[in-house]
Structures are given as structure tokens and as C-alpha cells.
Amino acid sequence: MEWTEQQLQLYIQEIQMPSQAHAEAAQQHSDQLTKPPGSLGKLELVASQLAAITGELWPDMSKRTVVIMAGDHGVCEEGVSAFPSSVTPQMVYNFLNGGAAVNVLARAAHADVVCVDIGVAAKLEHEGLVSRKVMLGTNNMVKGAAMTREQAIQGIAVGITLAEDLYAKGTRMFATGEMGIGNTTASAAIVSVMTGLTVKQAAGRGTGIHDSMLQHKISVIEKAITLNHPSSSDPLDVLSKVGGMEIAGLVGVIIGAAKLRCPVVLDGYISTAAALLAAALAPISKGYMIASHQSQEPGHIHALSALGLAPCIQLDLRVGEGTGAVLCFHFIDAALKLMQEMATFASAGVDGRTDT
């Protein structure tokens, strides 16, 4: 089914604010546990946020899914990645066969992996693949728009309907993952337009490009922005002109998760570029986002702070796929377990503070 822009806006209007009352109730409980108040730092904050999101004090987050959106980028013909576009479909099969980094980390974190072909240039067939191809790779953004506005909306709709389907099958927590050679170029363009960072600040080494290729990548992104004039006040314009189809899909997953009152754990730079667009389209969705980690891409921390988010962990990751987001599930599990299992000052007979 094709979505119109109006349908998307109507869906977005249904997103509810996370419940401040539940956040406060969770914080009050946390303050009664046998530790100095606030001393568990982000673990306490995440537990309160989960209560606000779900409306339950200790929600069951055991059914969790990392959604890997895969798409190709026309801009790769400019030479912006250390690897060829052929790696995108090859890695899709690797995900489906369980051999990628994200698969291993997902098994360790008891998470399901769902891989979606939303815009891979090659024809893909595998019984485990979710085939939702909107286009055969984006157009080269230095020659025109990466995709049409309608295709951007279709990509978002794919992400939303997938989130709805997964929710119907029991998923209560989402992680964003992606695969698409060239997608740190599209992400840097989005981050630059949406945050006002210069392209030089927003562009990083992606798969590990050397200095001269990085300079070239910066000039390619600058050229694409000059040619297409994406409007920072119109996220669909930015997505269609300098985005990527897997990024469109992730915008949809984020908006869908927010509408479904589920936390959505963001991975690295590409996921955060999608989150900037989702937040611009649906500001309330920000309350449903958890920033998992700080990527080695230099613009990532700035993109996160533009969203008002702070990463839970810093492991020098620069692989994407959803790896950091899935690792963060362990941290979230720990936060919930502490809240449920720690003794209170009263139950353990521990004296409270005396300085008040």
C-alpha cells in the first residue's frame, strides 16, 4: 500500500508523550534502593525513561528485535567508500546466514535479527529476507536528488509497517541497524544540513578511507548539498535529496516504535542521521530514543547532542549494522534488573542519609 504525505502526518499525530508520572514513580523507587540517590547514573535514567515510554514501572523487554535496513547508494560511483557496493548484498546474505558481527551480538543479547531489502541495487532472494524494495539503489546525489519525495515517504512507510508487524508478533523494544556501502556519506550530508555542522565536521572515514579520499568525500557532499539545496525545515526534502533508502526505513522504524510506545535503541552515525529526521518530523519521538554508543565518526557526538541524547557506552565502534544498539540491550537489562531486585533501605535495614 502506498502512503501519502498526509497519511504519514496523521500517523505522526497519534504519537503520545512518554508519561512523566511513570518516570517520576520509577525515580522515586530508585531513590529507595540501597545506594546513594542517583549513584547508578545512566542506569537509573534509562529505567525511568523505560517506565515513561511503556507506562509500566518494570516493563518486560525480553522480546527485542534489531531491524537491519539495507540499501545501496548511487553516490558510490564518486568513490566515497573504501569498499565496493557489491558488499551491500553480500553482507545481507551474511546477516541472513547469521555470520555478521550484529548476528553474534544479537545472539548474546537474546535479540531477533530482521534484515530488510529496502533499496539494494541487486535482486536478492532468501527465505529469511524481508523484501520491501522501494528502489534499486538511490540516484547519485551529485547529479540530482537521491530519490523522489514519494519514494522517501514509501521508505518511511516500510519502516512503520514493519515496526507494527513486529509489535504484533511480540517485539517490545527495537534497535536500529543498517547496511549500505556509501551510507556514511548520505548520513554526513543529513547531519550537516539538520544540525548546521560544516560538512568537514560531519564527514568521517566510514569504512576506513584515507586522508585524500576523505577530502574527496567532503567535496562530494558539499557538491550534493549545493546542487540539491535541501531545506533543513523540511526533513522529507533532506531525506529525498541527500538521504538513503535504508535511512528512510529507519526513520519509519523510529516513528513506528514511538507510536507503539516502545523504546528504540539507536546505533551509530547512520541511525542517528535517521533519528534527526524522525525528530524533525515527529518531535515527540525523541522521548522514545535511547542512544546506545558513541561511534568513531566525528560528527556522531554532535548529532546526538543536537537530539539532546547522550550515549550509554563508548567502545570506539565504527561498524554500524546495529552492533552498538544490540550491545546496549545488556545495559538496559541490567538497569531493569537493578530496579527490580535491589533491596530498599527499609527492607535491608540500612540507614538513610543524615545530612538533610
Ligand SMILES: Cc1cc2ncn([C@H]3O[C@H](COP(=O)(O)O)[C@@H](O)[C@H]3O)c2cc1C
Ligand atoms: C564488510 C563490511 C561490513 C559492514 N557492516 C557494516 N558496515 C558499515 O559500513 C558502511 C558505511 O561505510 P561507508 O560509508 O564508508 O561505505 C555501511 O554499510 C555500514 O553499515 C560494513 C562495511 C563493510 C565493508
Ligand SMILES: O=C(O)c1cccnc1
Ligand atoms: O557509526 C556508524 O554506525 C558507522 C561508522 C562507520 C561505518 N559504518 C557505520
